[in-house]
Amino acid sequence: MNKYDLFFKKLNETIKNGIAFIDKDGVIFYCNERLLQMTGKTEQEVMGCSIDRLFPMLKIGESPQFQREDHEQNVSLDENVYHVSWHPVIDEDHFIGGVLYFRDISEKEQLKQSLNEVQKLNRQLDSIINASYDAMYLADESGRGVKVSRAYERITGVKPEELIGKKMSQVVEEGIVSESVTEKVIGTQEPVTIVQNVRGKEVLVTGSPVFDEKGDLINVVTNIRDISELNELKKDLQKMKALSRKYYDELAEIKNSKVETDGIITQSTKMKQIINVTKRVAHYDSSILILGESGVGKELIARLVHNNSNRKTSPFIKVNCGAIPHELLESELFGYEGGAFTGANKRGKPGMFELANNGTLFLDEVGELALDLQVKLLRAVQELEITRVGGTQSIAVNVRIISATNRDLLKMTEEGKFRKDLYYRLNIVPIHVPPLRERRSDIIPLTFYFINKFNKKYGMNKSFSHDALTCLKNQEWSGNVRELENYIERLVVMNEEDHITLDHFPSEVKGSEDSANYDVNRPLKEILKEFEGEILRNCLKNFKTTRKAAEVLGINQSTLVRKMQKLNISVPN
Numbered sequence: 001m002n003k004y005d006l007f008f009k010k011l012n013e014t015i016k017n018g019i020a021f022i023d024k025d026g027v028i029f030y031c032n033e034r035l036l037q038m039t040g041k042t043e044q045e046v047m048g049c050s051i052d053r054l055f056p057m058l059k060i061g062e063s064p065q066f067q068r069e070d071h072e073q074n075v076s077l078d079e080n081v082y083h084v085s086w087h088p089v090i091d092e093d094h095f096i097g098g099v100l101y102f103r104d105i106s107e108k109e110q111l112k113q114s115l116n117e118v119q120k121l122n123r124q125l126d127s128i129i130n131a132s133y134d135a136m137y138l139a140d141e142s143g144r145g146v147k148v149s150r151a152y153e154r155i156t157g158v159k160p161e162e163l164i165g166k167k168m169s170q171v172v173e174e175g176i177v178s179e180s181v182t183e184k185v186i187g188t189q190e191p192v193t194i195v196q197n198v199r200g201k202e203v204l205v206t207g208s209p210v211f212d213e214k215g216d217l218i219n220v221v222t223n224i225r226d227i228s229e230l231n232e233l234k235k236d237l238q239k240m241k242a243l244s245r246k247y248y249d250e251l252a253e254i255k256n257s258k259v260e261t262d263g264i265i266t267q268s269t270k271m272k273q274i275i276n277v278t279k280r281v282a283h284y285d286s287s288i289l290i291l292g293e294s295g296v297g298k299e300l301i302a303r304l305v306h307n308n309s310n311r312k313t314s315p316f317i318k319v320n321c322g323a324i325p326h327e328l329l330e331s332e333l334f335g336y337e338g339g340a341f342t343g344a345n346k347r348g349k350p351g352m353f354e355l356a357n358n359g360t361l362f363l364d365e366v367g368e369l370a371l372d373l374q375v376k377l378l379r380a381v382q383e384l385e386i387t388r389v390g391g392t393q394s395i396a397v398n399v400r401i402i403s404a405t406n407r408d409l410l411k412m413t414e415e416g417k418f419r420k421d422l423y424y425r426l427n428i429v430p431i432h433v434p435p436l437r438e439r440r441s442d443i444i445p446l447t448f449y450f451i452n453k454f455n456k457k458y459g460m461n462k463s464f465s466h467d468a469l470t471c472l473k474n475q476e477w478s479g480n481v482r483e484l485e486n487y488i489e490r491l492v493v494m495n496e497e498d499h500i501t502l503d504h505f506p507s508e509v510k511g512s513e514d515s516a517n518y519d520v521n522r523p524l525k526e527i528l529k530e531f532e533g534e535i536l537r538n539c540l541k542n543f544k545t546t547r548k549a550a551e552v553l554g555i556n557q558s559t560l561v562r563k564m565q566k567l568n569i570s571v572p573n
Contacts, residue, residue: 018082018102024095026051026060038077038102051100060086060098067095080106135203135224139182141217143168155226156198175199181207182220189217195227200571202227228570235568240466264300265449268439274431275304281429282308287381289366289426290404292433295482298404299364301433305402306360314359319352322365330373334380336389353386353397361399366426367407367418378422401426436477436484443473446481450488462492465501533567536560540571 018035020028031046039046039054051060057075060066071086085101126147135152139145144167148160158176168180178197185192185207196205203224210219264275281288282305290298299318306316324332331341335351352361369377380386381401385394403426412418436443447469455462464472477483495504539549550560564570 017104018100020046020051020100020102021097022051022060022100023097028054035102038080038082038104040078055084055100058084058086058100066098074105080104082106137163137182137222137224139168139220139222141186141219143180143182143186143220145171146219152224155203155224156201158198181205181222185209185220186217196224198224202570228568264297264304265442265446266439267441267445268434270434270439271442274301274433278304278431279308281305283310285400286428287401287403287426288429288431289409290402290431290433292404292406293435293478293480294406295480296433296435297481298406298433299362301431302360302362302364302402302404306362306400309360309400311359311400315356316360316362317352317356318362318364320364322368326370326373329369330376331389333373334376334386334388337391341390348388348391351386351388353380353399354395356399357397359399361401363401363403365405366403367405367409367412369418371417371419374419374422378419378425381422381425436480440473443475443477443484444469446484447472447488450485451492454489454492458493460492461498462495463499465499467502468500468505471502471505529567532563533569536563536567536569540564540569544571546571 015032016034018038019032020035021030023029028046028049028051031043036043036046041054046054051058055075058073066086067088068090069088073084075082075084081104083103083105085103086098087101088098089096132149132151135155136147136149137145137152138147145163145165148163152163153159162176163171168177168182171177172180176199179194181192181194181196184194186209189209191206191208193204193206196203204227205222205224207220207222209217210221212218264271266272266275278301288302288305290301292298302318303316306312319333321329331349331351333351333353335349335354336345338346338348363377380397383394384398385396387394409418409423409427413420413423447464451462451464454460472484479486491500491504497504535553536549539553540546543549543552546560546564547557550557553560
């Protein structure tokens with residue numbers, strides 16, 4: 001071996017990358033030791049072998065441009081990655097072969113892959129931090145800001161760029177925060193919780209240390225929560241608990257008193273007095289006139305009288321004087337003899353007076369009776385005798401008369417539309433049932449009663465929110481209990497959700513909620529405090545600062561701040 005061959009051999013041995021020389025036919029006629037190590041083949045297996053058979057992924061022989069152009073690509077061999085460079089050799093414009101150069105880039109690829117993983121984890125961390133409802137702040141071991149969640153700006157009004165890259169000592173000096181929980185954690189190496197003032201807003205801050213595997217501090221994670229939100233939630237929870245207890249007690253009382261009052265649901269003092277009077281007079285046969293608007297429950301009072309009287313085992317017959325045509329009402333009340341008129345039953349038919357014998361006859365809407373029928377009714381009430389239509393024989397009856405009307409009968413007597421003698425005969429014991437708007441304490445118990453009724457009827461499990469119940473309580477209910485019952489049924493069957501809120505109410509009903517918050521069935525001091533709080537919140541929301549709000553309200557700023565502290569009000573963002 002001459003000195004040049006020796007020199008060439010030593011040079012190839014020292015080169016850390018693989019080299020292969022290829023002739024014009026694509027056959028390897030030389031390779032270095034490093035290439036043999038890369039391929040895991042012997043010199044005999046490589047020398048004289050076609051490059052396309054040894055490295056088919058390169059496809060050098062298949063493409064004419066490889067004979068004229070340099071080419072680079074990455075290939076994988078035995079779990080390693082190599083960067084391959086191909087350089088054709090041209091002599092007098094003829095392709096005579098080429099050189100392949102293999103450089104191991106496995107470590108570089110691993111680093112690239114690791115970097116991609118780190119970047120992916122970093123993006124995931126950012127997503128997790130920003131998804132948190134509470135604000136989060138991340139600092140390094142020196143207390144310098146690294147990451148800030150979006151919620152931080154929402155809660156405090158401080159932008160991320162005001163914190164990132166700054167040490168917390170600098171942030172404190174700039175007046176952004178009152179004190180640094182991060183510095184306290186760095187000093188104690190333990191979790192620390194403080195109440196922090198961030199530009200005038202109080203927040204609850206907890207700092208937690210993060211250590212590496214050696215136990216060295218590497219980060220401080222700070223969690224920030226809006227105290228005002230917590231206080232509002234606490235107040236709302238206390239209100240809901242108090243209201244739930246109240247409604248539970250009311251419902252329990254209703255259930256306990258239901259049998260005694262014969263199904264009349266009430267918490268109203270007025271209604272309880274009416275029930276007591278009704279049960280007292282029920283033992284006597286005096287005529288009773290029940291007065292009240294449509295839907296207040298006059299029939300329930302009539303049935304209460306009957307069920308507490310000595311006639312309770314005998315019939316209770318109801319006649320709606322306004323629902324039966326005038327020409328038929330006489331025969332309905334007094335009955336008729338066979339053949340009395342065209343279409344009449346040949347055997348005749350007893351009227352309501354006879355059917356109610358020994359029991360109670362309830363004349364609902366008695367104010368709708370025509371004057372000619374009023375005369376016949378007066379005789380029946382006075383004499384306790386009736387004569388069937390088409391008959392001549394008087395029939396004695398033993399009935400108790402209870403009448404009801406939503407009209408002003410006294411005024412009708414003055415106008416000649418109702419007989420005075422009949423009015424005084426029916427009005428021996430008057431009972432006036434107040435409208436629902438005058439006994440609002442009954443609305444919530446009635447609502448519970450009706451929703452339980454319809455839940456059972458339709459196999460549902462509906463309930464009402466606090467706001468929905470408050471709204472119902474403050475409606476006028478011109479149709480009274482009947483209107484409330486129909487409205488509850490409508491809400492139950494029309495809404496898919498089990499929990500019915502104010503959002504499910506029609507707009508015309510929700511419109512009255514503005515005045516509902518100032519219901520007079522509370523101490524004046526409590527109402528004024530709530531009203532003052534609402535004024536202050538609205539003013540601060542409009543003018544943003546206590547100085548401007550105090551100026552508009554015509555009070556000192558210090559006075560406004562004291563009121564805010566007393567009412568637990570903070571400046572809105």
